[in-house]
Amino acid sequence: MSAATTDGPASADATGVRSVQRAMEILSLLTEDRPVVTIRDITDGTGLAKTTVIRLVQTLEQTGLLWATAGGYLAGPALWRWAHLARSSWEMPPELTRAMNDLSARHRETVNLYGARDLTRICLAQQESPQALRHVVRIGDELPLWGGASAKVLLRDADDKRLRRIVQASPDGEAHLSTLRAWIAEAAERGYAVSHGEREAGLSAVAVPIEGRSGGVVAALTLSGPTVRFGDEQVDVYARDLVDVARQLSERGFDHPLGA
Structure with missing residues (x-):
């Protein structure tokens, strides 16, 4: 029997996927704090050889995803078009934006909206607390x-297989599974979740689920801030307000890709 080779369509597909992944790694180096990157920044940040970096950067520049300047490379104009498309697709409904603004104004804490993607949760919208410590x-x-409080409500409908994958990334690994299950069950029974220092010491949050048209949880609405401002009485106030707001949003229908 002849030895298997790496030539052919499968090998080409793997090379293509690897190139895309590397291109995404380069683009991900651009942040608000670092809007311009040099070739040296890219080689240091990705670990790729300089020749590979130069080839990928040239391709990204040709497609408009990067723009060359005297100081390095910044986000290209093609990303602006994509950003506009993403904004129009993922912009929050006006009633949700108003609700988040009102919640932050009433309680003077940060309001976030999170959605789940596989093993992580993503911040989709935010209204910052007006307080200096926030x-x-x-x-x-x-x-x-x-x-975290938002995780407990986002995982209400998660199956055991997914939960097992999630806890592998936790500090306690598999041993955390029973605790996570208990947290999710408690949040489902109460209609909201609370966390104190679970992910980050000194940080507390209260979260409630927002349901989509099908009745499943599509997002988590949260109030978060320093634990010193999240005593039991205050948590009760936050929870009642969040539950009321989330119920109104769910009843109106969450007109957003998440709510499909």
């Missing part, structure tokens, strides 16, 4: 699902 994540940030 909890803030960036829109688009991905956080783990093994802890």
Whole structure:
């Protein structure tokens, strides 16, 4: 029997996928804090050889995804078109934006909307607390699902296989599974979830589910901030308000891709 070779369509497909992954790694180096990257930044950040980086950067520049300047490479105009498309597709319904603004104004804490994707939760929208000491994540940030109030409501309908995959990334690994199950069950029974320092010391949150047209959980609406401001009485106030707002949003129909 002849030895298997790496030539042919399968090998080409693997090479293509690897190139796409590497291109995404390069683009992901661009952030608000670092809007321009050099070839040296890219080689250091990706670990790729300089010749590979140059070839990929040239392709990204040709497609408009990167733009060359005297100081390095910044996001290209093609990304602006994609960003506009993404914004029009994923922009939050006006009633949700108003509700988040009102919640933050009433309670002076940060309000976030999270959606789940596989093993992580993504911040989809935010209204920052007006207070100097506050909890803030960036829109688009991905956080783990093994802890935190929003995770407990987002995982209400998750099967055991997915939960087992999620806890592998937790500090306690498989041993965390029973705890996570208990958290999810408690949140489902109460209609909201609370967390104190589960993911980050000194940080607390209260979260409620927003349901889609099919009745499943599509997003989590949360109030979060320093634990010193989340005593039992205050948590009760936050929970009642969040539950009421989430119920109104769910009853109106969550007109958004998440709610499909």
